[in-house]
Amino acid sequence: MKKKFLTSWLLDILFPRFCIKCKKEGLYICNECSIFTSETQPVCPLCGLASKFGKTHKNCYTPQCLDGLTSIWDYENIIKDALHIIKYQGKFHILEELIERLISIMTKNPESFSKFVTLLTDENTIITFVPIHKSKKRQRGFDQAELLADHIATLGNKKPIKLLERTKQTQSQFELNKKERLNNIKNAFSFIGKENIKKVIIVDDIWTSGATMQECCRVLKENGATKVWGFTLAKVQNVYYPKS
Ligand SMILES: [Zn+2]
Ligand SMILES: [Zn+2]
Structure with a gap:
């Protein structure tokens, strides 16, 4: 203390x-x-529709996909600005304040976060993150997903372990549609873990279409993971199903 x-x-x-x-x-x-700030509602990471605890719907599930997703806020307004400032102005200690807020949100609504917290505190669960390319890390000086993973792991009394390396420099996903995103990110990560992995929580700052995290999940499951749960601070709404 x-x-x-x-x-x-x-x-x-x-x-x-x-x-x-x-x-x-x-x-x-x-x-x-x-x-x-607006607390986001739990959704299935595959179809983007409402799902209790953020668990993947049985009908959406495939063996290589994420088992669930936990996000805290909608990616908009002051949260969007905060994440932007962390990433591009390097004020990564904003994360500490967001973590404090996140803890109070989870404490206020333990039922909704129960699946995630159970996994987080399970001694067989490894906490990892979606890494940026090492040239980008060199340029930026830090990897915001890695820093976030450090905070999240601490909540489960753990240290994060780097299991993936980004081996391909990818175009920003923001300009692409869903199909282009999947192609852009395909084979962008390789597994570098030394340990036997079973349950994994994979951390990133923002969930956009989920293409990046799904690709990471595929690589983790090919290398032995049996359960992979995504965690992001913020989630873009209605990416798969725009209101129109
Ligand atoms: Zn679904
Ligand atoms: Zn103010």
């Missing part, structure tokens, strides 16, 4: 916090502006 206190005390001196939206000093998302 003392170490944690010292760390945040130092961080506050080195990087005073200002609200991303209203610029008031104190927090990155001040209590007034927290109304601009």
